[in-house]
Amino acid sequence: MVLWAILLVLCWPMALIVLLLYPLIWLILLPFRLLGFGVTLTLSMILALFMLPFSLMRA
Template identity: 45%
Template sequence: MAAFLLWMLLLVFCWPLALLALVMYPIVWLLCLPLRLVGITVGAVFAFLGAVLMLPARVLRGRPA
């Protein structure tokens, strides 16, 4: 709600900048989408590698002595 009110204030005081922000937001979102997908993929790869490297420790810790 606060973001909407701030946008409305920007529209009242500086409407060309507000309209530019309104037009540019979807374009910037589309440009950032591949970077977000790469970030998700890299995070998943690191999580997988961490799970693979910690597997022997989990197996040894789970074995009764």
């Protein structure tokens, strides 16, 4: 927010363009965030499966 305010003071047309394009950029990047979330969950589940025998031996 502070960076946008500084941009507004220095170059207000660019600040308005950024303000208008931000929702579009957010929508474009949303699938990549969801993909990253899915990859993280998958890798954590694989790690948990590999660590299961060690967890059972500890208990």
